[in-house]
Structure formats: structure tokens, C-alpha cells
Amino acid sequence: MQEFFQQLINGLSYGAIYALIAVGYTMVYGVLRLINFAHGDVYMIGAMAALYAAGGVYGLSSLPWSPGAGLLLNPAIWLGAFALVAGLLRMAGRPQGRWLRSVLTVLAVLTAAAAASEVLTRAVRAAGLPSWPGAVLVLLTAMVNCAALGYVIERVAYRPLRNQARITALITAIGVSMFLEFGGQAVFGASPQAFPQLIPGLEEHPELCRIGGVVIGRVDAMIVAVTLAMMSGLWWIVMRTRTGMALRAVSFRFDTAALMGIDVNRIIAFTFVLGSALAAVAGVLVAVRSPKVDPLMGLMPGIKAFVAAVLGGIGNVPGAVLGGLVLGVTEVMVAGYFPQGSQYRDGVAFVILIGVLLLKPSGLLGQNVVEKV
């Protein structure tokens, strides 16, 4: 019995991570009916951004795209490009065309994100690690970067294809995912890297408390607590703000929402930003728990989080959370109780997937939409 609760606690911790990523999948599917294959890789970028911000790579003081670093993705270059393009357009007349506006907006966002990252990483240096303020700043850095990334991906790769067949956007999503993975391998190096300690005192006192023989680790407790906080924030945004209401309207019926005067483009961008920020949180939490990060770390969790979203009913946010938790707990239970369980751990997600699709395709909390003949 004690072991059961132990496994349950572990499972909840894993499940919380899946829930954070799954929410991003489900929100994007809700508004766009698109499975954002690149979402798992955004989670990876979050971990990577945190890695750099925490100074874990060759002692670099900032992110590869920050002014302090000497790499190609330097925001000075972004700023320069921005200035150049804007200057050229000034000479030729006002900025014309949506495409040009998109390019400028993307450049502006990237510049802003790079500048913010630089400021934040300086603050992290000032706060020192491991420390609570430092950890929060690292988390913020990751969130800012992923939010910007999510925005850019949507703007560049998905928005132009909104009126095309869904499979087109799907293929593009795959392309983006591949780009992030292989690009990540090129920029960050293919081998796993160690993640520095963020939370003070984690190694010395790994346990939070013991209840009747069941150990609740500090890491697990922190993961669950942060996830809860994030979910509450999300709930508040979606349920209590006007933007959130607009988001729900767009999820429900795209065309009508547009007719009601909702700026659909902004809402969709907002959705991506929100989902990506949550994925970043997941990335940082995972990096704290198992301090090894590599460019392909987003592959399996991405797929599993997607399964979690489907399990809960894709398009349904509470469903994604529920699905994530169920998947996490089931995985840990299978690994714990079956003799060869750890080998089959990855297979659990797929078995659940097939089960859901065969028995209740709309998911645990989803609704069956019957086609009217």
C-alpha cells in the first residue's frame, strides 16, 4: 500500500510535466485544429534557454542569441536587419504588403526577446545560483524565449497556410520540428549536457517530508506546486479575462468569432504564446529534476504529451491536465509493478492511445460531435 502511494506521488510528478506540455497541444488544436508537432521541441528550447541562462554551457554568461554571446544568432544582427529593412523601406516609401509587415514583426519580436534574455541573464548572474530568485529568473528567461519562439513559428510557418488543407500545415509543423531538433543539435551540440543546480539545498535535503513511510521529494512537490500555480494562472486567464473569453470563442467556432469582431490572428498568436510558455516551464522543471538536457529531449515527451491531450479529449484544456496526470501515473505504475515494466514504459502511451481511439475517440472529457446528415 505504501508503495502504491509512493508510485502515485512519482506518477503525479511526471504527469504534471505531461500536463503542462499537453495543454499547449490542446489549446492550439482547439483554435486551429492543428496538431503542432513542433511543440515538444519548444519544450526542449525552454530547457536549453534555461541551461544557457544558468550558465551551464562552457560558462557562457548568456544565451546563444544574446548580445553577450558571439554566435550567429546575435540580436545585434536582428537589430541590424531590422534597421536595414526599415531603412530600405523608408527610402522606397511606406512599408507595403502583409509579407513585409510579417517580416518586420518577427524581427521585432526576436529582437525584443533577445534583449529581454540578455537583461534577465545578467540578473541571474547578479542573483547567483543556486538561489530562489535566480531560479525564478531562469524560469522567466525560458518562458520569454519560448513565448517568442511560439509566436514566430505561428507567424512564419502556420499563418500563411491557414486556408490550405490541414495536412499542409501538418507537414510544415513536422518541418519546424525537424528544424528545431537538427538545428538544436548543430547549435547546442548533440550530446547531453549537465544542468546546473537551480534550487538551493536540493542535493542536501532531497525530501520534503515523510507521511507514514511515503517519501515526498522536494523536487516532486515543487513540480506539482509550480504546475498547480501555472494551471491556476491559465484558468484565470482563460475564464476570467476578455482575451480568454475570445480564445474560447475562437476554439468553439472560428468563423463566427471573426464575425463578432474578434481579432482571430491575435488570439491565435496569444494561444501559441501561452502554450509555449507553459512548455518552457515544463522544460525547466524537467531540467531541475533530471539534470541532463539534449536537443532531442523533446521527442518522446512531446509524443506522450500529445497522447495525454488525446486521452483527455483534444481541444479540452482540463482534459489535457487530466490526461497528463493519468498518463504519468499509469506509466509509473506499469514500470513499478510489472517485472519487465521499465522496458514497456514507453509503450504505455501508445497502448493508451490505441485504447482511447478505439473505445472513446473523443477522450475522457471530450464531447462526441455527431455529423448531421
Place this chain on the structure above:
Amino acid sequence: MSERAPLLVLKGVSRHFGGLVALSNFSVALEQGEIAGLIGPNGAGKTTVFNVVTGVYAPTAGEIHLAGRRIDGLSPVAVNRAGIARTFQNIRLFGGMSVLDNVLVGFNQSAEHGLLGALVRSPRAVRESRMFDVAAMDLLDTFGLADQAAQVARNLPYGAQRRLEIARALATRPKMLLLDEPAAGMNPQEKAELMELIRFVRERFRVGVWIIEHDMKVIMSICQRITVLDHGEIIAEGTPAEVQADPRVIEAYLGEPV
């Protein structure tokens, strides 16, 4: 028209959706070669009748017989094979396929050659495909669509699309044709042509026709018998003249006896 046994018989057919009663105790008998009408206010359950007859839903209670054979509970494909073809309220063509292909699809169930024959182009496959080509063009000709045969179906004007849907239904060689609001969205000229077409189809292809319509002129002029539905129940039945004079019908449509 014919003194033989009725072609399509519905006995006490009901259909419930959870607590909602869409049809209740619906009974009707349609003769061979008859043009019958089904009318009623919006939401009365007319399309549900068609859906139950064609197997989209199974009846919650009651029986349906076609030419003496029970067809309730069969799948839509089986119902079509048994001899009932239909068109849809919102036109459901195979939009990306050509006009000719839309009709050719209807002949598939008459084909005797199988996969292997198609792959090696057996003599039987070749012969059948030629037969179907000719029959399909003939059908298109009847409906005035022959010169659009190569056109992609979704590019056709609305009236032509409706005619194509009927042509496709006829390609399945039905005994009974169910038309769901065939005149919707047509101007008076087109409606007149449609009525002529329906009469012609009945004569030439010897099918019974059952029409759901809202346009009273169309219904009253071509139907020999009309069933009136309201809230899932039959409130009147008879010839056009009888139905027009029935006070219950007037109340259902206008709200109050005039």
C-alpha cells in the same frame, strides 16, 4: 397507377434520440410508380423519416418493408442495394470528382468484375466499363449535363448540382427515389423544369418518387399523395386538394385556423 402491393411500407416507425421523440408512430404505404410528397413545418422530422428509411438511423420501433422485404436496421449501403436512392438536403456531391465520375460511381454496384479484373483489364472489365460509360453519358444527357461531363462537380451552378445529385441517385438503379428538398434555392423557371424532370424520370425509369419540399406549388402540382408531418407525427394524409383544405394542416403552418 399500379394495383400491385405497395412498394414502400412503413409501419409504426418511431425514432427517439435520447429523450427527444423525432418520429412517433409513422405509418405510410407508397405505391409503385407513385409520386408522393412529405411536408411539414421546419423541424417536423421529415429528413429524419428519410434517414430512417435509408438506414442512417435504425428505427427505435416499427418496421419498414421494400417490395415485401424488411429493410429497417440495414446499413445505408444495404438499403441502397435493396433499391432506395436519395438526395440530400444540403447537396452532397463528390465535389472534387468530375460530373461523369459522380454518375459512374452509381454504377459500381452493378459491376460484376472485381479488383483483379480491374487490375489486368479483363475483357469483362473492359466491356462493363464501356457499358457504364455509355449509360452514364445517356443519363447525363437526360439531365442536360452531357456537355459538362468533364467539369469538376463543385464548379457547377447550383441547379446543375441538384440535377447531378438526382442523376447519380438514378445510376444506382433504384426502385424508389427519395428527394430531399430538390427545389430549394431554385428560381420559378428552374422549379418548373425540375417538376417536368421528375415526371419524366418517373415515366422513363419507372421509379417511385418521394419528395420532401417546402414549396407548396411544386408539391401540390406533381404529387399524387401527400403526408403531412408535425412534431414527428402524421397530422394529415391524402391528395393535394384534401391536404390543402385540412384545418389541422393550416393550423400547423400558420398557427391558427384561418
Place this chain on the structure above:
Amino acid sequence: MSSRKSDILLPLVAGGPRPWVVTLRSNILLPVLVVLMWPLGRLVEWSPYVNDYFSHVVLMVGISVTLAVSLQLINGVAGQFSLGHAGFMAVGAYMAGYATKTYAPDFAAAPQTADAAMVAAFFLALLVVMTTGGGLLAVIFVAVRRTRRVHRALPGVLAVVLAAWFVHDISAARGQAELPWYLLWPQILARLGDVFEWIMGMAAKAAPAVNSIVPACMKSGTTLLAALLGGGIMAAAAGLIVGLPTLRLRGDYLAIATLGFAEIIRVAVVNSEALGKATGLSVPPYSIEPNPEEGMAGQRIFPWIYGWMLITIVVVWRLANSAKGRALQAVREDETAAAATGIDATHHKVLAFVVGAFFAGIAGGLYAHLDGYLNPNSFGIMKSIELVVMVTLGGLGSISGAILAAAVLTWLPELLRAPADWAALLLRPFGVRGAEDLHMPQWLVDALAAVGENRMVFYALLLIVMMLLRPRGLLGGRELWPQRRTLHARPPAATEDMA
């Protein structure tokens, strides 16, 4: 299959060639072309331009085209969103590879050891066992589903009980008596295993006689053929197993389900001792000539790969343009309307899956015997995605598009890997022997090396750009060659009956 421009129809032509003439004419070209692949293979081998690396790329292109065209049938023509094609390929590869490895391990190098009969018997035994096992499961499944009305379920339940009793009796007779009821399942599996052994035993006795009928020069060929066909049929069976339950799912859900099944197949392989687990399975490669000095490694399997590629193209093309193909398109366009027109969506979707899976299995078998080594990771999600990308990039529904895209996308990473070598190949007629002869400036060499190392990044970028620029595919959903339909009229006397 174009979704924008339809066929160009010629008016009704009176008469036309007699049906059997058409049949004859239609079926001459393919065998001739397939046979021509053998001398073509020799030609490729003798060409001074080509070395092992290039020939390998050419062979991979052939396999990719086969895979892409078979997937086009499922995704493009039938409109089913299958994201698990690599799973079918894996089934074909592992089945064919295991069969040759176990029953004819030296068949390529030493033809006298070729054992086509045993390979064929292996698959036959597998099929028998699967049908019996599957039949048993189906009976139980149907019985359970019918339990809404108990009296209808009784025959099924009775059959199961009888079978269980029978099996228990046999076990008891063999001295394994008093088994608890829930241990019957291992017994049933063991009985099925016995059936399998028995068939293989009979085959072992008959095999030498059967093999002696085959002329010596064709021995290894028939073994390969038996293995390929077996792999293809197993893959087709997998297509059936995957297709049936997933029929009701539409769009994204179907994609996910097929993805899941492909992963399950891969996980099953990784956990299977007989199939090499994660380290991989080595298979007798068909590529090595009996005398390796006499030519390149790849050319021997060249005619097989390209022959099957041609067969796949022709079969899929004919299917797509036949009445069945129209039915598939109808199901793709609107299932409800198709049902109302007498087209059974179930039947046709499963048909598409089965035929597509068959050819994927063939391609898998060829792949297995090309390199002689199978790694389960090459059949993962990435492979399925690569295939879907090929099909979509070529334009959904366009067979020529799939061929083009498959060729380009297979070749592109190789081009990016060593652009200088390919350029040198192009310039071979002008006396250039290798990349060194090009005398490129150092910065260019460095730049190309950087591209080569990061080629997948460029591949991904190219993919994104291509989808943004040509969302409907390279050919826009149309075919490369113009399609014309000739309508032949029959003599008037016969037409009035159809109306």
C-alpha cells in the same frame, strides 16, 4: 485523381477495339519492362560513372518510390490519413528477412542452398496459425458483442467452451493435467505452435523435391520472390488488422491511430529475441554477386527493386483509375453520400490499406535484402513522416507527383551530404574523375562541408519553404502526363437496357 482539373474527355467514339484485344494490349508492356530491368541493371553496373555509393542511392530511390506510391493509394486516392506506413514496411522487412535468414541463410551467395519451398512453407504455416488464432478471437469477440441477446451468444460461447475443453483434454493426455482454467491461453498458443511445427515438418520432407524442379539459375531468385511475397502478404494482413478497427476514425484521429500501430509494431520488434531486439537483424543480402570482383554490390538486386517499383506503379495507377478507384475517391470526398450511392466505405478503405500495405511490405523485404541489416529504428515515426512528406509534397492524389517527390526527397539529403561528389559525377563525361578534380576554392569546400554536416537542418528548412510556396504539392495535385479518357460506344442495340 486531380482535384482541380478534370480529365479531358474525347467524345463517344463508335466501336473501339474488342475487349480481349484491350486486355492483351494492356498486359504486354509491364512484363516487357520488368524483364528489361535485368539488362538495365547490367548497364548500370558496367557504367564507369557509377560507384557503390551512387548505386546505393539509386536503389534507395527505387524503394522509396515504391513506398511513396503505395502510400499515395491510401492517403491520396482513398483520402485516409495514414501516418504509420513504416510499420507495414517493417512487417515486410522483418518477415522476409527472418524467413531467408532462418531457412535459406546462404541463398544469395551459394544458390544451391536456396530453399524457396521452405520459405514459402514458413509463410503458409504462419498464415494458417494466424487465421486459426484470429478466427478464434473473432468468434469470441462476436460472441461477446452479441450478448445483448443471450440466446444469440450461446453458440459462440459454446464453441469457445468446447474448444477450451478439447485443448484441456489434449494437455491432460500429455500428462499436464489439472491445469487451472486461466492457464488455458498458453496452452492454446502452444497448440498453435504445434500446428506450425507440424506444417514445417511436412514441408521439410517435401521441400527437396519441390526445389529440384527449379532450374539452378533461378534458385536464389525464387527464394527471394517467395520471401518478398510472404513479407508482402504479412504486411497486407497487418493492413487488414490495422484497417478494420480504425475505420470509424476520421482525419487526425486516424493519423494518430496508425502512428500508434506502427509504433507498437516497432516496440514488438525491439522486444523480440528472434527479430534481433534493438541491436538489429542481419539478413542474407541479395546484393553480393557470387563473384564479388565481377561488379558492384548493388546491381543484382537492381532489377528486383525497379521491377517491383514498376509493378507497384502500374497496379496503383490501374486501381486508382478503375471503378474501384472512383469508389475510393467517392469515399474520400463524402462517406455519407458514398454510402447512399451503394459504396461500402468500410470495404474500400480496408482495400486501400491492404493493397498499400502489401506493396510497402514488398519494399520492406527488398530493403532488408539490400543492405543485409535491419535496425528497428529505421522504421520509426520519422520514416512514416518522411513517406507522408513525399506523398504530400508530390500532391495528394497524384501518382506521378509521388514518384517525383520520392525521388527528389530521397536524393536530396545525399546531395547535401556531398555536393562536390555529385557535381563531379555530372561532369564525369568531361574528364572529371572525382571531387578533387574540381579544384574548388577552400571557402567553398568548407561551406559545402558545413552544409553536409548540417544537411538535415537545410532539409527541414527546404521542407518548410516548399510547403509555404507550393502548398498543394509540386504538381498541384495533377499528374505529370495529360490524362485523356476515351469513351467507346457500343452498338445501339444493347444500350437501352441500362437506362
